[in-house]
Amino acid sequence: DGGITQSPKYLFRKEGQNVTLSCEQNLNHDAMYWYRQDPGQGLRLIYYSQIVNDFQKGDIAEGYSVSREKKESFPLTVTSAQKNPTAFYLCASSPQGARGYGYTFGSGTRLTVV
Amino acid sequence: AQRVTQPEKLLSVFKGAPVELKCNYSYSGSPELFWYVQYSRQRLQLLLRHISRESIKGFTADLNKGETSFHLKKPFAQEEDSAMYYCALSIMEYGNKLVFGAGTILRVKS
Numbered sequence: 347d348g349g350i351t352q353s354p355k356y357l358f359r360k361e362g363q364n365v366t367l368s369c370e371q372n373l374n375h376d377a378m379y380w381y382r383q384d385p386g387q388g389l390r391l392i393y394y395s396q397i398v399n400d401f402q403k404g405d406i407a408e409g410y411s412v413s414r415e416k417k418e419s420f421p422l423t424v425t426s427a428q429k430n431p432t433a434f435y436l437c438a439s440s441p442q443g444a445r446g447y448g449y450t451f452g453s454g455t456r457l458t459v460v
Numbered sequence: 461a462q463r464v465t466q467p468e469k470l471l472s473v474f475k476g477a478p479v480e481l482k483c484n485y486s487y488s489g490s491p492e493l494f495w496y497v498q499y500s501r502q503r504l505q506l507l508l509r510h511i512s513r514e515s516i517k518g519f520t521a522d523l524n525k526g527e528t529s530f531h532l533k534k535p536f537a538q539e540e541d542s543a544m545y546y547c548a549l550s551i552m553e554y555g556n557k558l559v560f561g562a563g564t565i566l567r568v569k570s
Contacts, residue, residue, distance in 0.1 A: 377556055386469065388546060388562040404557075436504065440556045446511040448494050449558060451504040 349373065352437050352452035358460050359424070359431065367422045367455045369437035376442030378420035379449065382406060383434040392435075395420055396442055424457060432459050462487045464549050466561035473537050474569050481532040481564050483521075483547030492550040493530040494558070495521055499543045507532075507545070517541070537568045 350371040359365045369378065377396045381389040391404030395414040409428025414420055420439075424431045434456050438449035463486040473479055485491060495507040508516045510523040510530060521532045530547060547561040 379557075381560075386562060388464075388466075389560040391557065391559075394557060442556075446492055446509060446550070447556070448496075448506040448509055449556075450506075453503045 350437055350439055350450055350452035352435075352455050354455060355453070357455055357457045359457060360460060362426045364423055364425050365457065367424070367435055367437075367457070369420045369422065369452060370418055371420075371437075371439045371450075371452075372418060373439055373450060374417075375439035375450070376417065377440045378414070379438045379440075380404075380410070380412065380420070380422045381436045381438065383436055383454070389436065392422065431457055433457060462549060462551055462559050464547050464559050464561035466545075466547055466564050468564045469562070470565045470567065472567045472569060475539055476536050479532075479534045479537045479541070479566065479568075481545050481547075481566065483530045483532065483561060485528050485530065485547075485549045487528075487549055487551070489552050491523065491525070491528075491530075492552075493521075493523060494548045494550070495519070495530075495532050496546040496548060496560075497543050498546070504546070537566075539568045539570055542566055542568045 353368045379394040380392040390406050392410050393412040395401035411423045436454050437452040440449050465484045493510045497507045498504045519534045544563050546563045548558045551557045
């Protein structure tokens with residue numbers, strides 16, 4: 347069953363900790379994306395990767411880091427430098443260069459700072 | 461700058477009434493636009509894209525380049541249409557990067 351899997355579904359982080367959100371896809375898509383979803387602000391792009399071992403900053407990359415060592419995986423690390431990390435995080439993927447294709451989304455990870 | 465504007469945070473209609481969710485965009489290139497929907501407790505999913513000119517679940521959307529709009533319409537709303545709707549614009553200069561609007565909650569009342 348093809349799709350995108352995000353884990354964990356819920357994550358709690360203490361102040362000053364780094365946490366890593368997992369995103370795995372078996373759709374053979376080249377491009378992967380991380381968005382942050384906040385009420386009233388829509389989805390804002392954090393990082394994206396169009397090919398293995400390459401990624402670019404999105405609109406709100408500060409306090410986040412990513413890696414793309416495998417085509418299937420695009421983990422997001424929320425560092426202690428991120429001032430307001432409590433949010434819903436969505437991972438997505440699409441075929442490379444397919445502007446009209448749209449994205450396939452994961453089910454999301456809700457991160458809460460305690 | 462590229463921008464997508466959805467002016468209504470919440471749209472509330474009665475079952476059977478027509479629905480129009482507004483979306484305006486700002487982009488100097490050739491636009492490709494999408495509507496995504498998020499039902500309660502479900503993942504965000506693609507509803508329709510302008511290049512395919514399709515009708516999904518009774519919804520249609522026409523790209524109006526003169527008015528830079530891509531409004532989502534349905535002639536008769538159903539209760540199961542209640543959801544969050546996002547309009548999104550594909551940015552050619554960055555591969556398939558999507559810029560999303562803030563979203564509109566559609567509530568269909570019985």
